[in-house]
Amino acid sequence: MKHENLSVKGMTCASCVASVEKATAKLEGITNVNVNLTTEKLTFDYDMDKVSIEDVKKAVKAVGYEVLTET
Ligand code: 9UX
Numbered sequence: 001m002k003h004e005n006l007s008v009k010g011m012t013c014a015s016c017v018a019s020v021e022k023a024t025a026k027l028e029g030i031t032n033v034n035v036n037l038t039t040e041k042l043t044f045d046y047d048m049d050k051v052s053i054e055d056v057k058k059a060v061k062a063v064g065y066e067v068l069t070e071t
Pocket of ligand 1: 011012013014015016017
């Protein structure tokens with residue numbers, strides 16, 4: 001498993017956090033999802049054989065938030 005850190009923009013409340021958590025946690029190969037409203041960070045562990053970072057970003061965008069890879 002690899003650990004990854006993404007920035008999520010546009011979350012303003014606890015429901016936003018829940019939406020992002022739900023959308024990402026349901027993807028196959030993702031575990032330990034954590035979304036922090038204050039820092040705008042999405043962290044998770046993932047299995048590269050099952051899911052890609054692009055898949056995760058798509059899932060976040062699909063529920064209405066901007067997502068950026070940490071640099
Ligand atoms: Mo409530 Mo968070 O509409 O966008 S889910 S503020």
